[in-house]
Amino acid sequence: FPWAFTLWMSANEWKIGGASNFVGFANYARLWTDPRFIEAVWHTLYYTALSVFAPLLLGLLAALIFHARFPLRGILRGLFVMPMMATPVAIALIWTMMFHPQLGVMNYLLSLVGLPAQLWIFHPNTVIPSLVMVETWQWTPLVMLILLGGLAAIPTEPYESAELDGASRWQQFRFITLPMLAPFMLVAAIIRSIDALKSFDIIFAMTQGGPGTASETLNLYLYSVAFAYYDVGYGSAIAVVFFILVVAMSVLLLYLQRRAQWNEIRTDA
Numbered sequence: 287f288p289w290a291f292t293l294w295m296s297a298n299e300w301k302i303g304g305a306s307n308f309v310g311f312a313n314y315a316r317l318w319t320d321p322r323f324i325e326a327v328w329h330t331l332y333y334t335a336l337s338v339f340a341p342l343l344l345g346l347l348a349a350l351i352f353h354a355r356f357p358l359r360g361i362l363r364g365l366f367v368m369p370m371m372a373t374p375v376a377i378a379l380i381w382t383m384m385f386h387p388q389l390g391v392m393n394y395l396l397s398l399v400g401l402p403a404q405l406w407i408f409h410p411n412t413v414i415p416s417l418v419m420v421e422t423w424q425w426t427p428l429v430m431l432i433l434l435g436g437l438a439a440i441p442t443e444p445y446e447s448a449e450l451d452g453a454s455r456w457q458q459f460r461f462i463t464l465p466m467l468a469p470f471m472l473v474a475a476i477i478r479s480i481d482a483l484k485s486f487d488i489i490f491a492m493t494q495g496g497p498g499t500a501s502e503t504l505n506l507y508l509y510s511v512a513f514a515y516y517d518v519g520y521g522s523a524i525a526v527v528f529f530i531l532v533v534a535m536s537v538l539l540l541y542l543q544r545r546a547q548w549n550e551i552r553t554d555a
Contacts, residue, residue: 289529296522303516313523323524325499326507329414330483330531333503336418337425337482338475344422345429345474346467350459352430353437367427374424378491381420382407385492407493410500417501420488425481429474436470437463472543479539483532504528 296313300306317323352363369377384390385406393403406416444462453461486505489495495502495510502510508528512521 292522292525295519296526298519300519301516302518306519309519313520314527316520317523317527322499322502323504323507326502326504327531329501330503330505333414333418333485333489333501334479334482334535336415337421337485338478340418340422341426341429341478342471342475344426346433346471348426348430349433349437350463353434367431369424370427372424374487375491377420377424378488381423382492385416407501408497410497413493413497413501417489417492420492421482421485424488425478429478432474432477433467433470436467440466469543472539476536476539476543479535480532483535504531 295306297308297310298306299309299312348366352359352366384392385408387393387403387405387408390406392406396403404412407413440463444466445458448458448462484505485503486509489501489503490506490509493501495506504524505528508521508524511517511524
């Protein structure tokens with residue numbers, strides 16, 4: 287029912303407090319002439335790409351480190367996954383203080399290594415990378431846990447054969463670990479992509495889409511249209527397009543995962 291009602295509202299011109307008028311696909315046609323919507327789409331894709339790539343890279347590195355045996359490994363693993371347990375609003379408040387241009391600790395850390403101070407979330411050019419830093423800090427542990435499971439599932443026989451053939455550590459990683467870990471990396475990429483596409487709470491709490499509209503993603507633009515401007519019909523059209531974008535991204539990643547599994551089966555055969 288909620289989706290049927292959303293589709294019905296998207297076909298109407300309806301502002302809260304007023305009467306609804308059926309307009310068909312006019313709201314959808316309006317989207318492609320709305321520069322703020324186009325900008326929000328690019329912000330969403332940019333934010334999602336960075337929020338998937340950075341945790342995947344750092345999560346892979348962390349998984350390789352924590353897969354090795356060393357003293358206090360269990361305690362350090364527990365500490366590493368703690369950011370996942372924090373609430374998004376609390377995270378946003380803490381990082382907002384850390385990003386403060388004059389009083390924040392981030393610029394102090396930059397000064398220790400001789401780098402100039404940055405405006406972080408207070409400048410249009412750095413706001414999205416700064417938000418991605420927060421997203422990466424929180425969700426890299428999740429990627430690490432997924433990849434740790436993948437590393438534990440890899441048999442030891444290929445490594446033993448590679449060592450007998452004189453393969454280096456890099457060659458073992460490149461030709462054994464990485465291909466056998468690829469399906470798990472795709473699972474992590476799917477989870478992170480869906481989560482990053484619908485990210486709202488941290489962005490809203492830290493920037494509310496600012497400065498200006500520099501960090502306004504589709505979720506935030508949808509919120510503004512529906513609950514600040516009370517244009518429920520147009521907001522419903524944005525919600526439908528946003529849902530199609532999430533589904534398309536998920537189907538693409540699932541296709542890549544199935545293709546990787548099929549190639550692995552053909553290689554084994």
